[in-house]
Structure formats: structure tokens, C-alpha cells
Amino acid sequence: MVTVTSSQAAAISAVVKASRDGVKRALNPADPTDAAAINAFLELSGKTPESHPGLYGDLQNIANGAIPAASDEPHALDIVDQGRDPQGRATARVWHLDQEGVYVASSVALVLHGETGQPLALGYANKVGGGLCPAATRSATALSAPDKITTVGFYHSQSHPEAVPAFGMVAKTSELAADNMPNVTVNDPVSNTHSSVRIALGRPAPGTDADYTYSQDTNDNPILLVPFTGTVDVQAPLGNVDGNGHFTSGLVLNTRLYWVSGVTYINGGAPNTQLVTANTQTNVVTWNYAYNATQSLTYDPTAGVNNPVNWSPDNQTAFFFEFQIPLATPIPPTYSFNVCSTDWPDQPSVYCKQIQPLEFWWHCLAEGTLVTLADGSTREIEKIDNTVRVRTGQGKGELGVEATTRGQHRVVQPNAPRSAVYRLTTAKGRDLVLTGGHPVATPSGLVVASDLTIGAEVLAEDGVDTVAKLEVEASDAVFANLKLVDETDRANGLGGAVGTFIANGVVVGDYLALRQSHYVNVHSLDYMRPRLPERHHTDYANTLNTIHQDNQRYGGAF
Numbered sequence: 001m002v003t004v005t006s007s008q009a010a011a012i013s014a015v016v017k018a019s020r021d022g023v024k025r026a027l028n029p030a031d032p033t034d035a036a037a038i039n040a041f042l043e044l045s046g047k048t049p050e051s052h053p054g055l056y057g058d059l060q061n062i063a064n065g066a067i068p069a070a071s072d073e074p075h076a077l078d079i080v081d082q083g084r085d086p087q088g089r090a091t092a093r094v095w096h097l098d099q100e101g102v103y104v105a106s107s108v109a110l111v112l113h114g115e116t117g118q119p120l121a122l123g124y125a126n127k128v129g130g131g132l133c134p135a136a137t138r139s140a141t142a143l144s145a146p147d148k149i150t151t152v153g154f155y156h157s158q159s160h161p162e163a164v165p166a167f168g169m170v171a172k173t174s175e176l177a178a179d180n181m182p183n184v185t186v187n188d189p190v191s192n193t194h195s196s197v198r199i200a201l202g203r204p205a206p207g208t209d210a211d212y213t214y215s216q217d218t219n220d221n222p223i224l225l226v227p228f229t230g231t232v233d234v235q236a237p238l239g240n241v242d243g244n245g246h247f248t249s250g251l252v253l254n255t256r257l258y259w260v261s262g263v264t265y266i267n268g269g270a271p272n273t274q275l276v277t278a279n280t281q282t283n284v285v286t287w288n289y290a291y292n293a294t295q296s297l298t299y300d301p302t303a304g305v306n307n308p309v310n311w312s313p314d315n316q317t318a319f320f321f322e323f324q325i326p327l328a329t330p331i332p333p334t335y336s337f338n339v340c341s342t343d344w345p346d347q348p349s350v351y352c353k354q355i356q357p358l359e360f361w362w363h364c365l366a367e368g369t370l371v372t373l374a375d376g377s378t379r380e381i382e383k384i385d386n387t388v389r390v391r392t393g394q395g396k397g398e399l400g401v402e403a404t405t406r407g408q409h410r411v412v413q414p415n416a417p418r419s420a421v422y423r424l425t426t427a428k429g430r431d432l433v434l435t436g437g438h439p440v441a442t443p444s445g446l447v448v449a450s451d452l453t454i455g456a457e458v459l460a461e462d463g464v465d466t467v468a469k470l471e472v473e474a475s476d477a478v479f480a481n482l483k484l485v486d487e488t489d490r491a492n493g494l495g496g497a498v499g500t501f502i503a504n505g506v507v508v509g510d511y512l513a514l515r516q517s518h519y520v521n522v523h524s525l526d527y528m529r530p531r532l533p534e535r536h537h538t539d540y541a542n543t544l545n546t547i548h549q550d551n552q553r554y555g556g557a558f
Contacts (some may be wrong), residue, residue: 003141004110004119008043011036012110012249013117015172016152024074024153024170029062038167041154045106045124046546054536055158058165070166075155076258079172080320080340082111082151083349084541086181090120090145091349094135094153094170095318095338097258102130104543105157109135114148124344125546127558128540129522132258132318134343139555147176161536182337184353187292188212189226189319196359199226200403209402209483212291226257226358227291228321234283234335245277250334256456257358258318259305278325285325317358318343345555364514366421366433366502367406367478372461372502373400381407381480381503390484392440392500393459393507399499400486405511406478417450418518421475424449426458426465430505435479439509439517441500446509449518459507483511523547 003307004012015037019025027034038059042052049056061067076097085091096107104126111121121137133155150173158165171259189197191211200210214225240250251273276287322338337351341358346353370378374389381404384390389400418437425431434440436450441459449470452458456467484499507516521527532540550556 004044004122008040008393009112009117009119011040012152013112015169016112016150019169019171022075022170022172024168026070026072026074027167027169028069028072029059030065030069034167035059035063037154037169038156041108041167042106042156044108044110044114044122046128047106047542049361051542052539054161054533054539055156055165056238057535062164067164070164074168075157075166076172076527077107077153077155077170078320079109079151079153079170079258081150081338081348081352082172082174083176083351084145085142086350087139087141087346088144088503089139089142089347090137091139091142091347092121092123092137092151092153092346093343093352094151095258095320095343096135096153096155098127098130098133098157098159098246102127102483103158104128104161104540105130105133105134105155107156108152108154109137110152110154111142111145112150112152112236113138113146114150114175115146116118117150120145123344125344125556125558126543126550127519128134128543128547131531132343133558134318136344136346139346145176149176151348161533181350182335182353183235184230184337184339185232186230186353186355187287188229189355189358191356194356194359196357198356198359199440200405208487218263226289226319228276228289228339229287229291231284231286232323232325232337234285234325234327236283236335238278238280238283238285239326239328241278241520242279245257245279245458246274250324250384251276252322252324252334254322254324256320259267277325285323287323305439312444317341317360319355319358337463343556364435364438364479364481364511365508367436367480368430369480369503371482372505381482382478384480384482386486390482390501391461392484393461393502394500395532399484399494399501400488401482401484402486403483403511404480406480417430418448420450421473421477422449422469423469424452424458424467424506425469425471426460426506427468428460428465428505430460430465432504432506432508433473433477434503434508437514437518439513441507443507446498446513447499447515461502461507465506481511481514485502485512 004454014033014521027038029035062069078095080095080448081093090111092109092111094107094109098105099122106126108124121142123137124137125133125135127133152171154169156167191197200213240248242248275289278285318341320340325335327335339353342354365381367382369381372378372391386401393400420436423433434449438449439446440449443457452467452470457464485494498513500507
């Protein structure tokens with residue numbers, strides 16, 4: 001049973017009626033209709049004035065005119081799936097995306113009866129630290145889907161505790177066809193060894209850690225590439241197909257990549273339709289964006305996607321590709337389905353084929369940084385490959401380099417300390433340029449560079465050094481990183497190790513340490529409490545508690 005009160009349903013129905021179908025828009029707490037809907041959505045995502053006094057205080061201040069509302073420009077919010085699941089239940093998925101370092105966010109997915117407005121399915125998600133916040137309706141409580149449904153998506157986002165909270169929504173009404181379930185096979189991208197599909201970009205050589213490697217060692221701005229191949233048995237006569245198996249008209253392809261900086265569109269939203277072919281004898285459609293540099297899905301390199309202020313160690317990336325295939329019969333005129341990444345374990349609609357999330361690689365230390373090798377010599381980080389071993393800075397330990405990454409890091413005004421570039425100077429004259437999110441080894445453990453303070457102790461190749469200067473710099477330089485622990489190390493029992501290495505004489509964490517540091521920090525109340533104003537302590541504690549409970553209850557990983 002979907003638990004939505006009559007007052008909540010009425011408030012949401014009112015704002016749906018005031019919105020254009022399929023068009024996302026911001027919600028303003030100073031508007032009574034919007035405010036009622038915001039309160040309803042927040043309640044549905046587990047928030048109350050008692051659990052989140054800071055947030056509700058901001059809402060009251062906006063309503064009273066004490067502080068202005070957020071911009072009326074809506075955030076990235078999409079309904080990526082809606083319809084019936086294999087059991088006939090109503091289902092929907094809503095993806096909301098925030099930039100790196102965002103304080104808190106939430107999203108709601110709600111399916112209503114298209115005629116009566118009765119709530120049929122509900123789901124929500126909460127997120128800290130930025131990135132994708134996907135909401136999926138809960139299969140266990142969903143009701144049967146009628147022939148007409150209205151799907152509503154909502155987001156709440158606050159970039160930092162002193163920022164004005166932003167709210168927005170989108171609603172879309174759809175007629176559900178009773179067609180056969182599509183028989184979709186995705187051959188790429190897939191991984192048989194990892195929970196996500198690992199795509200390595202800008203490497204000089206492949207490694208066993210990645211599922212796909214694009215070696216662009218001469219390119220400091222590696223193009224974002226995704227292999228995508230598969231077939232679908234449409235089970236209906238195909239239309240508008242020429243003698244070569246190409247669609248002459250009517251084929252619509254829509255693909256998006258959701259990551260921490262925003263939504264990236266392939267080639268401006270127009271992927272090569274010539275790589276999609278049809279067999280009119282079998283009614284099977286094949287797509288072949290193959291695993292090579294010319295036919296893989298190449299996301300627009302002019303759209304800022306390679307500006308590394310847009311990259312983040314929170315690099316779980318969601319993939320979405322929608323097909324609208326013309327049919328020979330006029331009703332329905334097209335056959336639609338999509339391929340998208342998994343989020344929650346709840347059932348998608350019969351027209352959504354799920355694949356694993358994608359994972360891209362990150363870079364973090366400036367070009368020219370000298371890394372100490374196992375034999376005591378040094379080499380520039382950008383010249384290191386996966387044939388060498390490096391000193392860990394922990395006694396006489398050494399680890400093999402399994403993978404390297406590189407890319408341009410252009411930052412003028414960082415959107416978060418972790419995106420900034422810092423110059424770290426020690427009391428003993430060591431100098432290291434690194435991003436704010438890169439972990440530095442200290443006597444008490446790894447600390448991200450942006451959290452270091454003057455006088456703080458750091459580990460060095462000869463013992464302990466101290467921070468003399470830590471200055472933010474503009475950057476337009478090539479940065480690189482190492483992923484340590486290779487097959488030899490794993491054979492020796494170091495499979496789960498987070499590696500460290502010596503960079504310009506300072507001991508720093510490797511790629512895995514970089515990835516883990518952000519997640520651990522933003523999910524630690526002890527870490528976040530001194531960084532938050534007191535009025536938000538209760539909000540953050542209850543948000544973390546809700547995330548933890550929902551992960552356990554519903555199988556999430558947020």
C-alpha cells in the first residue's frame with residue numbers, strides 16, 4: 001500500500017495541474033501552491049520540522065520574505081523510466097543530479113493514476129556530498145498500473161548549509177501500451193568481474209583492473225568514450241527501412257550520461273543513426289557503437305565534460321540511452337524502450353533494460369611530480385606506466401602500479417574545496433601541487449589536502465614534515481594519478497589494500513584512497529559536524545540516519 005495522505009496528494013495534484021507536461025520547473029516556497037507541494041514531497045522523503053529544523057527554518061524564512069528564493073532555473077531532473085513492471089505494477093525512476101560537494105539532496109518518484117490521481121507507487125532517495133540522487137518507486141508497495149499514469153519527479157538540493165535550498169519538479173502523463181515485453185540484449189558495456197563497468201581513459205597502456213581501456217597517451221584531454229552494442233527483438237513489423245537496413249526516417253535516439261557535474265549529451269543529442277541497423281525479416285534491430293576510438297559513443301568534447309572541475313572521485317556514472325523505433329503499422333507509430341544503469345533493486349518497467357553503472361578514472365597530481373620508484377630513483381608521474389613498482393613511504397614497502405590516469409585540470413573558481421588545486425609547501429622545502437581531494441598521509445591517517453592546516457604534520461620519505469604553506473592556485477595543467485596493487489601484490493594477499501606512494505618527497509594516497517576519502521568523510525557525522533553551523537547538526541544527523549536505514553531496508557548504496 002502506498003502511504004500518501006489525502007492532503008499530500010491534493011497538494012501534489014495542484015502543482016501538477018499548474019505545470020506543463022514533461023517540462024521540469026523550479027518550485028518557489030514563497031508561492032502557496034508550490035510551498036504546499038514542497039512540504040508534501042519533503043514529508044514523503046522522510047523529513048519533518050522536527051527532524052530537519054534547519055531546512056524548515058529556511059522554508060519559513062523564504063515564505064516570509066526574510067531570504068530570497070533560489071534561482072528559478074531548474075536543476076538536472078529526469079524521469080528515466082515509467083510504466084508497468086513485469087508483474088503489472090506501476091513503476092518509475094527519477095534521476096536528480098547535483099555537483100560535487102553539495103551539502104544535501106533528495107529526490108522523490110511518485111506514480112499517480114492518470115484519471116483519478118490515486119497514488120500508485122512511491123519511492124525516494126537522500127544523498128550527501130553531491131552526485132546522482134536516483135529515486136525508484138518501491139516494488140513491494142506498488143499497485144497495479146492502469147492504462148494511463150502520471151509520473152511525478154521532485155528534487156530538493158542545498159549546495160552548502162548557508163545556501164538557499166532549491167526545489168523543483170517534473171510531471172509526465174503517459175498512455176501505457178499492452179505490447180509484448182521487448183527482448184533486449186546488451187553486449188557492451190558490461191563487466192563480468194566488477195560491480196560497475198570500469199572504463200579507463202587517457203592511459204598509456206591497458207591493465208587488468210579495467211573492463212575497457214582507451215589508450216590516449218598523447219591526449220591530455222581524453223575524449224569520453226563508451227562502447228555500446230546490442231540487439232532488440234521488436235516483435236512487430238519495422239518501418240522506414242531501406243535496402244541497406246538503415247532507417248530512412250522516424251528513428252529517434254536520445255542518450256545521456258549522468259555524473260557529478262551534470263548531464264552530458266552525446267554529440268549534442270544526435271548519435272550516429274547509421275550504426276543502428278534493422279532486419280525486416282526478423283524484426284531485430286542492432287546497434288553497434290563498437291569498442292574502438294571511432295564508433296564508440298563519443299560524448300561531446302566541446303561541452304565541458306573534460307574540464308576536470310567537472311570530474312570527481314565520486315565517479316559512479318549513470319548511463320541512459322532511449323530508442324524510438326518506427327513501425328510499419330501506424331498504431332503505435334513507434335516502439336520505445338531504453339537502456340539505463342541500475343540504482344535501487346526495485347523492478348524497472350518492461351521497457352527499461354538495466355545495465356551496471358559506469359565508472360571512469362580520475363587524476364590528481366600535477367604533471368612533473370616526481371614519484372619515488374622501488375629502486376630509490378624518481379620518475380615524473382606522467383611517465384610512469386604499469387610495468388614499475390613504487391615505494392609506499394611506509395617503511396621499505398613497495399607496490400606495483402596497476403594503472404595510471406592523466407588529464408587536463410582546469411580550475412579558476414572551484415565549486416568545492418576538493419575541486420581546487422593547492423600548492424603544499426613543507427617546512428623542509430618540499431613542494432607539491434595537488435587537488436584538494438587528494439589524500440595526504442599524516443601520522444594519524446590519510447587527510448585530504450583541503451583539510452590540511454598550517455603546522456599540520458605530514459609523512460615524508462625521511463619521516464615527519466610539517467605544512468608551512470597551503471595555497472589555492474588557478475590551474476590549467478595536466479594532472480595524473482596512480483592505482484597501486486597489481487597481480488603480484490594480490491597474490492601476496494594485498495588485494496584490498498589502499499596504496500600510498502611518495503610524490504615530491506611527500507607520502508600521498510593512490511586512486512583508491514582518493515575515491516574512499518570523500519565517501520567516508522561526508523558520511524561521518526564526526527567529520528561533518530565541525531564543518532556545519534549548529535542549526536544544521538540535527539538535519540545532517542537525521543539525513544545520514546535515513547540514508548543508512550534506507551540502504552539496509554531497500555538495498556541501496558548511497
